[in-house]
Amino acid sequence: MRIDFTKMHGLGNDFVVLDGRTGALPVVDAALAAALADRHTGIGYDQLIVLAPSDRGDFRMRIFNNDGSEVEACGNATRAIGLLHGRPASIETLGGMVATTPTDSGISVEMGKPRFDWNLIPLGYPMDTHSLPVAWEELVNPIAVNVGNPHVIFFVEDPYRIDMARLGPLIENDPLFPERINVNVATVTSRDALTLRVWERGAGLTRACGTGACATAIGAMKRGLADRKVTVALPGGPLTIEWREDDEIVMTGPATESFRGSFDAADYGISD
Structure with a gap:
């Protein structure tokens, strides 16, 4: 066969x-x-x-x-x-x-609506998902969001200076995340542009992650760092992410x- x-x-x-x-x-x-x-x-x-x-x-x-x-x-x-x-x-x-x-x-792609409740990420116990009071070395106070799968996002000065091969699996498998977690490190370069690297749960460091781009854009918007439509630059190329007024996330790319x-x-x- x-x-x-x-x-x-x-x-x-x-x-x-x-x-x-x-x-x-x-x-x-x-x-x-x-x-x-x-x-x-x-x-x-x-x-x-x-x-x-x-x-x-x-x-x-x-x-x-x-x-x-x-x-x-x-x-x-x-x-x-x-x-x-x-x-x-x-x-x-x-x-x-x-x-x-x-x-x-x-x-x-209409990706659905973001979820911020701690039990919908999910986290192991209640905490403020807008700024988790946790740290892994230089990665501190991430925002957590579920966009169909769970993500934490760290905003840093330069995502390419972060040792994701070492820190990615450490965070992915932390007991705080009972279903493991996707790990995003990003820099906001302007109100409509972000640079992003992603350690993908179960797959490792990836050239592109669509849900990671969505989660990171939403995290930047939620914190007031970006407008409602942004271009996210990943190692493999750019994606356009829009958070519409009806709360729907729309991702466009090749x-x-x-x-x-x-x-x-x-x-x-x-x-x-």
Whole structure:
């Protein structure tokens, strides 16, 4: 049994897409996701995206990190799926419903509304999410927000001077975050521009993170550091984030299809 896939990326954050909307796929679990993610013995990716029929939207999207963990949301992957679908779509995710629309400047995604309550991040115990009274070395007093998945954002002088390879996993796995956390370090360069690096929960340091860009933009706006529409510069390129007056977050940016292929299911322990 051979299984078709599509390899895609959004600003260098790369995905393998398995499309089960019109035909059955094998059961995708953590072990299979981690095996396919290996860049030497598998296909290689940051996230595995599994599409399936949905009773709530046009289709459902499941998201697995390269460590095999399943997560609620991925902004870059949502843009990629919007490109693959080729027309406006309502997509069911574990983080809620999102909507994609092709535009002249890429794919626009309605990401939902930000959540700031400590138990919705979630945190291990109550505290002010606008400025958490915690620190990890030079990273202090982050803002926490859930934009379909959980994020903490630190505003620093230069995100490229932060040792994210060391501090990222330390913060991600801190007991304060019972479901782990995505870690963002950012600099506000003007009222409409930010520079950002992201340590992604379950995936590590990434060239781009769509939900991280959304969370960081919202954090800057919430603290009065930025206007309601900003450009977020990531290592892989820029994204435009708008926080509309109806509280909806809208992300716009590019997505690219890299290639298509197939793999032998038996190579990964899957039988007919």
